[in-house]
Amino acid sequence: MIALLQRDLILAVRAGGGFGLGMAFFLIVVILVPLGIGPDMEILSKVSVGILWVGALLACVLSLDRIFSLDYDDGTLELLLTSPIPLEAVVTVKSFSHWISTGLPLVVISPILGLLLGLQVSDLKWVFISLLLGTPALSVIGAFGAALTVGIRRGGLLLSLLVLPLYVPTLIFGANVASKGLADISNSSALLILTAVTLAAFSILPFASALVLRINLR
Amino acid sequence: MLLSVDNLSVSRGGISLFEGLNFTVSTGEFVLINGGNGVGKTSLLRSIAGLQPIDKGKIAINADNFIFAGDANGIKTALTVLENLRFWSAIFGGKNLHEALEKFQLRQLKNRFAGKLSAGQKRRLSLARLLLTDRPIWLLDEPTVSLDKRSMKQFSKILKNHLEAGGAAVVASHIDLGLTLSSLSINLEDYQMKNGNINASAKAFL
Numbered sequence: 237m238i239a240l241l242q243r244d245l246i247l248a249v250r251a252g253g254g255f256g257l258g259m260a261f262f263l264i265v266v267i268l269v270p271l272g273i274g275p276d277m278e279i280l281s282k283v284s285v286g287i288l289w290v291g292a293l294l295a296c297v298l299s300l301d302r303i304f305s306l307d308y309d310d311g312t313l314e315l316l317l318t319s320p321i322p323l324e325a326v327v328t329v330k331s332f333s334h335w336i337s338t339g340l341p342l343v344v345i346s347p348i349l350g351l352l353l354g355l356q357v358s359d360l361k362w363v364f365i366s367l368l369l370g371t372p373a374l375s376v377i378g379a380f381g382a383a384l385t386v387g388i389r390r391g392g393l394l395l396s397l398l399v400l401p402l403y404v405p406t407l408i409f410g411a412n413v414a415s416k417g418l419a420d421i422s423n424s425s426a427l428l429i430l431t432a433v434t435l436a437a438f439s440i441l442p443f444a445s446a447l448v449l450r451i452n453l454r
Numbered sequence: 455m456l457l458s459v460d461n462l463s464v465s466r467g468g469i470s471l472f473e474g475l476n477f478t479v480s481t482g483e484f485v486l487i488n489g490g491n492g493v494g495k496t497s498l499l500r501s502i503a504g505l506q507p508i509d510k511g512k513i514a515i516n517a518d519n520f521i522f523a524g525d526a527n528g529i530k531t532a533l534t535v536l537e538n539l540r541f542w543s544a545i546f547g548g549k550n551l552h553e554a555l556e557k558f559q560l561r562q563l564k565n566r567f568a569g570k571l572s573a574g575q576k577r578r579l580s581l582a583r584l585l586l587t588d589r590p591i592w593l594l595d596e597p598t599v600s601l602d603k604r605s606m607k608q609f610s611k612i613l614k615n616h617l618e619a620g621g622a623a624v625v626a627s628h629i630d631l632g633l634t635l636s637s638l639s640i641n642l643e644d645y646q647m648k649n650g651n652i653n654a655s656a657k658a659f660l
Contacts (some may be wrong), residue, residue, distance in 0.1 A: 239544030243533070313524025315583075318522045319545050328629050368562040454506050 237321060237329050244333035247306075258295040258338040259345060265291040267351045277354040284353035285414040291341045291349075292371060293403055297396050299338050299379040300309055303330050304386040304449065308340075316454060323446040331379040332372075332440070339371030355418070362417030366430065370410035373434040376441050377402045383445040386452050405433050455480050456519060456591050456622050457502065459476065462511035471497055472614040472645035475511070477620045477638060484613075485617050487626040489642035495626035496525065498642065499593050502624065520591035521546070525599070527580035531569030535560055535579055538568050539586065548586035557612055558582040559605070567613040581609060584616075592616065 248255060248387050269287050270280055307313040346367050347360040355363065381399035385391035409430040416423035456479050463473040471494030479485055479508045489609065495590050500506040502513055503522040504506060526648050529538055536555070543551050551600075558578040577600045584592055606629070611625060 239541050243530070243537075246537070247530060247532055269510045300658065310530065311524055314505060314524055315522065315528045315542075316545070317505060318517075318520070320518065321545060352595065439586075440540070454576040 237325055240316075240321070240326065241270070241333050242327045245337060248333070248337035250305075255341055256395050258299055259341045261298055262291050262295040262313050262345070263349070265294065266286065266352065268354065276425060281354035281356075284350060284355050285363065285366075285411050285418065288346055288349060288367070289354060289370075289407055289411045289414070292339075292346070292367055292408060293374060293400075295342055296338055296374040297399060298379060299334065300382050300399065301385070301392050303379050303382040305332050305382070308386045308453075313449070317450070317453060323449060324442045326436065326446040327379055327383070327442040327449070328376075328438070331376040331438075332338050334379065335372050335375035339367075339375055343367045343371055359418045361434050362366070362414045362423070365427075366410045366413040369427070369434055370406045373406045374403060374438040376434075376437045377406070380441045380445045380448070383448040385451065406430070407438075409433060418431075456515070458512075458513040458514045459470045459502070460514070462498075462501070462507040462513060462659045464494060464501050464506070465509050466494070466497050466506075470509070470646075472561070472642050473510070475642075476643050477640060479624060481590070481620045481622060482617050483622050484617055484637040485624045486637060486639045487624065487642060488628060488639065493642040493646065494499045495642060497518070499595050499624065499626055500524070503593055515591070519589055520593050521584055521587055522593045523580060523584060523597060524595050527576050528583070529568045529576055529579055531567065534565050534567055535571070536564040538579060539582060542583045546583075546587035546589070550585060554582040554585035557585060557606070557608070574602055574605060577601055578605055579613075585612070592625070593621060593622065594625045596625075596627055597625060598627060598629050601622070629630050 266287060268282075269291075273279060273283070283306070304313060307316070317323055343364065346363050348361045351357070352358045378399050381395050384398060385395045388394065409426050412426040413423050416426055417437050458478040462475040464471050475498070477485060487493060487498060497506060499522070501508050502515060503520065505518065507521075518552060530541075531540070536551075539551055539554060539560075542548075552561075555564055558581060560575075560582060562573060568576065571579065577597075579651075580612055581597060584594075598609060601609060617623065
């Protein structure tokens with residue numbers, strides 16, 4: 237399984253579209269929004285959590301179809317299905333590697349982008365924590381969508397339509413953690429729910445994704 | 455016995471491909487599946503590998519006993535030959551990576567990106583995966599596609615060695631691999647339903 241993770245990360249770097257693409261997209265979204273809203277720092281810092289979360293969400297969606305479609309196209313997925321590794325584990329590892337190559341870079345640069353949007357240095361930690369807890373769920377939910385649409389030519393748009401509504405709980409509680417933290421209100425309940433959403437996604441969805449993949453590979 | 459297929463019926467897209475297929479494979483045995491395009495050779499192999507549902511009958515095979523090689527090569531073009539093999543070796547828990555490189559004449563190419571290989575070289579890389587595991591049954595779908603004469607001969611030799619070492623193989627192919635070991639040849643056209651009856655020759659065989 238470590239070999240699979242290693243391979244996926246090497247491919248994300250070498251084949252392009254992994255590390256760079258999502259991060260560049262995130263950066264552009266966050267830079268473009270102030271250009272539309274105007275330079276009023278007060279307004280910007282109010283909407284900053286929303287911008288960062290929606291930006292991260294969209295950046296994550298960009299690379300979802302790569303999770304399975306590349307392996308499907310070259311026959312690797314079929315071979316993995318007949319390998320000693322359970323398909324559920326394959327799905328989990330691939331979701332995790334998607335998070336490392338897409339979600340984690342977004343989490344890391346989010347404090348810097350938060351500064352650009354007028355957040356106080358002391359508030360940056362809440363943006364960071366909320367994204368750190370929430371983005372793994374984005375990857376694993378996205379992997380489920382990718383499993384549903386694997387084998388469909390140009391399934392990217394369909395994938396976004398399927399996945400974005402499923403992101404609603406993560407977005408609501410993720411943004412809630414950050415905005416409550418910013419307002420100095422206790423956010424522990426939102427924090428717990430966000431963590432629960434991520435853990436639940438990781439414990440249930442790999443099974444659903446594996447089932448769907450088996451059906452799609454027939 | 456490593457594999458037994460009992461009264462198997464398989465269809466694809468709602469159309470029956472073949473019905474009432476029986477055969478068994480034991481250690482050292484080789485089964486050649488032939489028949490024209492669309493007769494169900496790939497579907498049969500995929501059914502045995504558990505990748506495709508069956509309509510009727512039974513397939514008895516241990517999921518840890520076979521390795522499947524389909525028409526797609528399963529190669530990552532952004533990885534080198536060695537990296538590709540190392541990955542499959544780690545997945546299947548195999549060790550003899552260098553033997554696989556040697557036997558399929560890939561040693562010279564080991565640091566080349568798989569995307570820069572020719573079709574035949576890619577096929578060799580794909581087949582080299584078979585030697586990375588101790589799994590006895592090889593399920594091969596048209597393994598010699600794109601191979602030149604020399605590579606084909608070499609592959610026949612490797613297959614023969616595998617059978618002699620106690621392995622077994624089910625191969626869908628149009629080409630005579632020149633194997634004289636105990637082998638069974640099945641023409642799937644004999645098992646197609648025609649006017650509600652299985653072909654006469656197959657009945658006689660049954």
